[in-house]
Structures are given as C-alpha cells and as structure tokens.
Amino acid sequence: MYYLKMIFRNALRHRLRSGLTVLGIVVAIVAFGLLRTVVDAWYAGAEAASKSRLVSRNSISLVFSLPLAYSNKIRQIDGVKAVSYANWFGGVYVTEKNFFPQFAVHAPTYFDLYPEFVVPPAQLRDFQRDRKGAIVGRRLANTYGFKIGDSVSLRGTIFPGNWEFVIRGIYDGAEKKTDVSQFFFQWDYLNETMRKVAPRRVNSVGVYVIGLSGADRAAEVAATVDATFKNSLAETLTETEQAFQLGFVSMTEAIVVAIRIVSYLVIFIIMAVMANTMAMTVRERMTEYATLKALGFGGGHLAALIFGEAAVISGLGAMLGIFLTYPLAEKFGKATGTLFPAFRVHDETVYLQLACAALIAVIAALVPCWRAARVRIVDGLRNIG
Amino acid sequence: MKQNTQAVVEIRNLAKAYHRGGQVVPVLTDITLDIAAGDYVALMGPSGSGKSTLLNLIAGIDKPDAGSLRVGGVDIVTLDEADLAAWRARNVGFIFQFYNLMPVLTAFENVELPLLLTDLSAREREEHVTAALAMVGLSDRIEHYPSELSGGQQQRVAIARAIITDPTILVADEPTGDLDRASAEDVLNLIDRLNRELGKTIIMVTHDPHAAAKARSIRQLDKGELAK
Numbered sequence: 001m002y003y004l005k006m007i008f009r010n011a012l013r014h015r016l017r018s019g020l021t022v023l024g025i026v027v028a029i030v031a032f033g034l035l036r037t038v039v040d041a042w043y044a045g046a047e048a049a050s051k052s053r054l055v056s057r058n059s060i061s062l063v064f065s066l067p068l069a070y071s072n073k074i075r076q077i078d079g080v081k082a083v084s085y086a087n088w089f090g091g092v093y094v095t096e097k098n099f100f101p102q103f104a105v106h107a108p109t110y111f112d113l114y115p116e117f118v119v120p121p122a123q124l125r126d127f128q129r130d131r132k133g134a135i136v137g138r139r140l141a142n143t144y145g146f147k148i149g150d151s152v153s154l155r156g157t158i159f160p161g162n163w164e165f166v167i168r169g170i171y172d173g174a175e176k177k178t179d180v181s182q183f184f185f186q187w188d189y190l191n192e193t194m195r196k197v198a199p200r201r202v203n204s205v206g207v208y209v210i211g212l213s214g215a216d217r218a219a220e221v222a223a224t225v226d227a228t229f230k231n232s233l234a235e236t237l238t239e240t241e242q243a244f245q246l247g248f249v250s251m252t253e254a255i256v257v258a259i260r261i262v263s264y265l266v267i268f269i270i271m272a273v274m275a276n277t278m279a280m281t282v283r284e285r286m287t288e289y290a291t292l293k294a295l296g297f298g299g300g301h302l303a304a305l306i307f308g309e310a311a312v313i314s315g316l317g318a319m320l321g322i323f324l325t326y327p328l329a330e331k332f333g334k335a336t337g338t339l340f341p342a343f344r345v346h347d348e349t350v351y352l353q354l355a356c357a358a359l360i361a362v363i364a365a366l367v368p369c370w371r372a373a374r375v376r377i378v379d380g381l382r383n384i385g
Numbered sequence: 386m387k388q389n390t391q392a393v394v395e396i397r398n399l400a401k402a403y404h405r406g407g408q409v410v411p412v413l414t415d416i417t418l419d420i421a422a423g424d425y426v427a428l429m430g431p432s433g434s435g436k437s438t439l440l441n442l443i444a445g446i447d448k449p450d451a452g453s454l455r456v457g458g459v460d461i462v463t464l465d466e467a468d469l470a471a472w473r474a475r476n477v478g479f480i481f482q483f484y485n486l487m488p489v490l491t492a493f494e495n496v497e498l499p500l501l502l503t504d505l506s507a508r509e510r511e512e513h514v515t516a517a518l519a520m521v522g523l524s525d526r527i528e529h530y531p532s533e534l535s536g537g538q539q540q541r542v543a544i545a546r547a548i549i550t551d552p553t554i555l556v557a558d559e560p561t562g563d564l565d566r567a568s569a570e571d572v573l574n575l576i577d578r579l580n581r582e583l584g585k586t587i588i589m590v591t592h593d594p595h596a597a598a599k600a601r602s603i604r605q606l607d608k609g610e611l612a613k
Contacts, residue, residue: 291487296471
C-alpha cells in the first residue's frame, strides 16, 4: 500500500508532463486499435466464410461466367448437399460513393445455403414471389434508410440499364461477424432482362455456391467438381469460400501490410516518447534514489518504483484509449458506410492494446531502472536537483 | 548518558583515491581512527580535505581502496552490495545537508520509510514514528509534506528518520549547512540531546566551528590526513 501510494504520487508529480504522456498513449492506443480494426474488417469476409461451403468460378477469371447447366451436374456429385448460384451485379445506388455489394441470387436456394443470414420466413417468401424483390442487410438498410416496400433503383455497370427493385426483406446476422451490408435480388430477374437486352449473356452464372455434406469433404468435392468440367469450354476453379474471399484480400495485401506497419510504428513512437519521459523523471530524482539506496533499499525496490510509475502512466493511457476505441470505431464504421462488411473492435484487438501498453511501460522503464539501480550513492547524493 | 570506551568504529590504515582523467587523486591517506560508542565526533577541515569521503566510508556508501574499517564489530569493507545495504538499514542513520526527504511523502511517511525494511507491523511502525516525531517536536506536523515545512522542520523530520531504526551510528554531513542561525541552533541542540540522552554515537562533518563545538571531540583532516 505504501509503495502504491508512492508510485501514484510520483506519477502525478509533474501533472502536465504525465498528462501529456498519458494523452500521447491514449492517441497511440486508439490509433492502434482503429488500424487493427480496419485490418480485421478487411478480413471480415474471409472470417465469416463457412468451411462447409465451396465456391466454384470460371478458372480463367471471375470476369468470365459459367453455364447455368453446370448446376445439375454439380448437384449430382457425391458429397454435395445443395447448390445455388449468384452473379456479382456491381450497380450504382445514386452515386458511385454509395458502394455496397449487390448479388443476383437463385432465390429458391441461396438463403438455404446461408443460415447466418437470418430472414423472417414471411419476408423470404415475399422475396421469392416477387421477380423484382430484394433482400438487404440490416446495416445497409440502416445506412440508406431502406424499409420494406421501398423502391430502390440501381444503375447497372456490368449489366447496363436502370434496374428497379422493391425491398421485400431485411436480414440480420446470426453472428456479429456476419456481413449485413449486402443487397440480394432474384437471379431470374437479371436473366430475363438479359434475354431481352443481351441474349448472349443469358443463362450465365458468376459463381456456384456448393453446400457440402461435411466440411471434411471440401478438398475431395472441389477436385471432383473441377475434374467434371475439365476440358470443357468453361473450366472451373473450385475452392473453399474462405480461400475464395482471401483471394480478394490478397489483391490488396500491400495496403493491409502498410496499415499493420503504421499501427506498430505508432506504438514504437509513443514508446520512445514514454521512454524519454521516464528518463527525464529518473534523472531528476537521482538524489532521491541515492537516498533510498543509502537508507538500505536495493535495486529491486527502485526498479519496482520506476516500473510501477511507468505502468500507472501507461495503464491509465491504455484504459482511456481502449475505452475511447469503441465509440470511435463505431463512428469510423458509420463514416465508411458499407465499405467494410463488418466494422467492430475484436477482443483480440483489445488484448493487443493491453499488451502494447504493457510493452510501452516495460521498455520505457528498462534503461531508467538500470541507471537508478547502478548509480553510486555518493554520485547520486551529489546530484542535487 | 555516559560514553562507552569500547570503539564502535575502528579504522586502520584507510586509503581512498579518485581517478580523474587517468590521474589518481589521493583523498584519504593512511587514516587510523577509533570512535567509541556514545561518542560525538566532529570532523573538520578545509574543502577537499576528505572529511565527507571519510564519513561516506564509515557510513558504508563508498568503498575504500585499502585498509580496514569495522563498525559495530562488522568489517564492512568485505560486504557485498546487498549485504552492505542491509547493514546500512540496520546500523546507520543519515542526516544530510539538504535533508533528502521524499517530496511525495508526508513527514510521517518519510520517517516510516526505513521501517519498511524491518519486520515491524503497521501498528508497530506507527507507534515508532509517532514517538520519533514527538521526540523532534513535530507531532503537529505529521501530515505535512516537506514543501509545507521550514528548513529546520525538514531537518528535524530527517533526524527522526535517522533515529527511527535505532542505528549503531548517526552520520551527519553538514546538518546545519542549509539552515538559518536559529534553526541551526535547534538542530544542533537536538543532535546534542540524541547523544547525551539516548547515547547515540554521532559522527558529524561540519565547516562551522560553532557546530563543531557542540561535539565531544573534534578531529581535523587536512589533505587527506588526520591531524595528530
């Protein structure tokens, strides 16, 4: 208790200096937390991907489609429980900056394969009955104020024209990590429209989503699917949904790496600032440490006092930083709209923030501790502050 | 209280030199001195005569280059850092020129500080501290921080801290050097009382002949040697 009192009073001795150092740590911890959350959001799609689903696409590129006829052949493969399909739509809602993922999906089967998209049964039925019906995620609905019954117009880029939809359902995520920012509409609507305006593009599927009878059969089924369509006009590349999502992330890997580096750089900078604060503090108190040593206190006592003080300053900064990370991440998530599928602070991020704060305290106190423990008493006593 | 003739400090052929820029500067040369238990010795001499160095050696906060130094029967030259620290905690009370109190601790907590290295309970520590502060006349200042006390009061807190563990010797380095005449007189009287009433062995370094006159004996140092 005595030592704790001493540590806290020492930490508050130069309030402006300690306050500014705490502020610096708060900024660093918040910045670190937000940058980590951005990285996590980048991987959210892959993280939310199921292990018991495969995605099959054209082996040349996603730009090329697959024939609708593959659907029945895939369904007949041993280990396949269900098959659905989808096309990336890539439309624009009002302006280009309103980005959100839009998919034309096979309405009767798609949501059976995605139990994490929780749609009230009545809404799902309404969607399946209405060719122009659409189901949107809760976050997307909240962002743009979509309500059931609203008409939504998208300007097609891959599929030209103005496309009219009616919101028939809003889905929620079964888990926090579920992407609730997507827009689904009927693949039949897309196909029928293509039949009229671009007959060559009819009966084309962007990706097949394959539900497995067991996650352990993923490799075997993927190989069988690809073997089935080998030497055809449209060969397939089949992989787990997670691998498929990671394929997208890898395209922007350099950005993710840069964000990671910046997040650790921020911690390194504040570590240097904190080390400077502790070095100044110990230099000013060298006479006190020499006095303590003269009275019989050992290097361990001095180290505990210095480490303790660094821990108090760093801990205070970390607590405030972590406390502020949540509302700031929420604001950041709202500001970025539906750019990220899910923008939430993971528990691992908080643990990392705490670990960084502990590391800052330890590194900052290390050299000052060594100096205080090593100082000769007579030299320290001569150092009148 | 009567002085015990048995030597509590036994110094034989003690030598100490400093190394500055490759040069060896002798500070103490062949010092031999006995200080009896209960004695009150003033070490005097011009600046650079080695009196503070001798005090530091006796207090165990510096190491000699040669000679032997026994305090309370313990050859402190042979002790390692950890043992020396433990020995100081039990056997030496320090009174510094600039008091060297911890600014973040109250008078009570400053006096309590050396007792943290003992096995005393919190209640026992409180009793000891209260008694020590009463002895130096600061019972009404126990919750005051050093910055709220005058120089004389701070030095009295430092004296209470020095005697709290009932050490074998008290070492005082210019204890009145930072005080006005009245406060210096109070502090000297207090140190004198510690010697006469409690039988404390006191070794004091001073420039001030008035302060030295309070001691039972005065030893003069000049150029690192004790005057005969």
